[in-house]
Amino acid sequence: MTIEDHLPDTVKNASTVQLLRQGDVLFSRNSPTTGVYEVLQGRVRLSRMDHTGHETILYVARVGDPLAEASIFSQTYHCDAIAASDATVRLYPKAPLLREYENNPAFAKAYAMILARQLMDTRAKVEMLNMNSARARIRHYLSRNACSAEHHVEIKGSLKELALELGLTHEALYRTLARMAESGEIERNGNIIKLV
Amino acid sequence: MTIEDHLPDTVKNASTVQLLRQGDVLFSRNSPTTGVYEVLQGRVRLSRMDHTGHETILYVARVGDPLAEASIFSQTYHCDAIAASDATVRLYPKAPLLREYENNPAFAKAYAMILARQLMDTRAKVEMLNMNSARARIRHYLSRNACSAEHHVEIKGSLKELALELGLTHEALYRTLARMAESGEIERNGNIIKLV
DNA sequence: CGAGTGATTGACTTAGATCAATGACCGTGG
DNA sequence: CCACGGTCATTGATCTAAGTCAATCACTCG
Numbered sequence A, B: 001m002t003i004e005d006h007l008p009d010t011v012k013n014a015s016t017v018q019l020l021r022q023g024d025v026l027f028s029r030n031s032p033t034t035g036v037y038e039v040l041q042g043r044v045r046l047s048r049m050d051h052t053g054h055e056t057i058l059y060v061a062r063v064g065d066p067l068a069e070a071s072i073f074s075q076t077y078h079c080d081a082i083a084a085s086d087a088t089v090r091l092y093p094k095a096p097l098l099r100e101y102e103n104n105p106a107f108a109k110a111y112a113m114i115l116a117r118q119l120m121d122t123r124a125k126v127e128m129l130n131m132n133s134a135r136a137r138i139r140h141y142l143s144r145n146a147c148s149a150e151h152h153v154e155i156k157g158s159l160k161e162l163a164l165e166l167g168l169t170h171e172a173l174y175r176t177l178a179r180m181a182e183s184g185e186i187e188r189n190g191n192i193i194k195l196v
Numbered sequence C: 001c002g003a004g005t006g007a008t009t010g011a012c013t014t015a016g017a018t019c020a021a022t023g024a025c026c027g028t029g030g
Numbered sequence D: 001c002c003a004c005g006g007t008c009a010t011t012g013a014t015c016t017a018a019g020t021c022a023a024t025c026a027c028t029c030g
Helices: A009-014 A069-073 A094-103 A105-129 A134-145 A159-166 A170-182 B009-014 B069-073 B094-103 B105-129 B134-145 B159-166 B170-182
Strands: A016-020 A025-027 A035-041 A044-049 A055-061 A080-083 A087-093 A152-154 A186-189 A192-195 B016-020 B025-027 B035-041 B044-049 B055-061 B080-083 B087-093 B152-154 B186-189 B192-195
Touching: A009 A087, A009 A094, A035 A069, A035 A094, A055 A105, A055 A159, A055 B105, A069 A094, A069 A105, A069 B105, A087 A094, A094 A105, A094 B105, A105 A134, A105 B055, A105 B069, A105 B094, A105 B105, A134 A152, A134 A159, A134 A170, A134 A192, A159 A170, A170 A186, B009 B087, B009 B094, B035 B069, B035 B094, B055 B105, B055 B159, B069 B094, B069 B105, B087 B094, B094 B105, B105 B134, B134 B152, B134 B159, B134 B170, B134 B192, B159 B170, B170 B186
Parallel strands: none
Antiparallel strands: A016 A087, A025 A080, A035 A087, A044 A055, A044 A080, A152 A192, A186 A192, B016 B087, B025 B080, B035 B087, B044 B055, B044 B080, B152 B192, B186 B192
16 A cells, blocks of 8 residues: 555656655755655655754654655644655655545545554554663564564664664663573574564 | 534434443454544543553543544554543444545545544654653643643643653652652642643 | 542662763775 | 774663652542
8 A cells, every 4th residue: 555556647747756865854844845755765764853952753664655644734844854764755746635635535545544554553653662661662663573474574774773763772772682682582683683 | 623524414323422431441452443433521542551561541532532533444443442531432433434435525634634633643642752751751741732822731630640641650750740840840730730 | 437549759779871982894085 | 905084883881760669648439
């Protein structure tokens, strides 16, 4: 279920592609919304900065993921979008999307399903952040991201980035992973983690 | 913007009302979805229990708030709904809602806006939980819930319940509120908190 | 009146944040 | 080709704030 599945050509043709270098700002908080993005390559993270400069990662959009879906009904963005790696994104401008809403029920439903999925994912993140032990957060992350067949997880990006996503310091993440490997709970091979 | 604003009578007439006593379970995880609720009176919380019995509050629905909106596209509920106080809810059964999706664009749009709002609220909660100091979480909560004109917040329900919502122990909440009052940051009058 | 619950405070423990240092690696420019 | 700056990964030492256990008081409800 990607955003374009139910889009007619009129909307697809109105879309544009952008290339981003790691660290580039795709849009920033309070700037006017231009539309909804889809990640074609790489990773883009949605985050908020608090007044102390501390960053909260709200969401990491990977290949095929939509970005800023909730902004379609807003005048301004509510967070920053930053390329977590070199990335390619496609922008679907707001106006044709909203027009599509009026006369394409299949699209409206598909879009709502995307929003519903985002909501459930974000609630899973709430659940994860509500755990106060680093080990529990990591377990939660691993079990949600394990390929169901093989019990392993491939870490995309750096561990520092993962730490940010888990709401931990990178030191806490390194240490806890090390302890989990010691105790035999996981096995590590580069950026692949196997659950035991 | 409540859920019923764009509903035709056919759907409204299919809805039913339920009375709940504090602590009653409205639905529980993995049970089949029946539809979407609206809270008419009281408070209902969505939560998940982890294997240790620790509860995570995902969302507290208050008067006028929708409940389980994301479940309309799912076969089963993904969390528990428990009455946080005596409460009244209205159930809109799934089937007529989904039918409405097909031929009522205004409804489809309104529903998507509700989902988008829920998503933004939940992201705000992620932001809050990502702060590790109790004081910062409380500040975040207060600033989001202050009546914009007057700088005060009325706490609905007990402080214990608020502590759960903030992902803190009740002791930490009591203490931090006390310290914030000491330092003059807030003033307390029963369940009303004034920001200074 | 007694049981149950919320609000509050104290003492203690602990896990994560913070500060700091080191080694590996990678790309760049002289 | 290699030195150098930058970043990631890792580990150690220390501090602190939140969790945990425990006790008390107030209040309500049957």
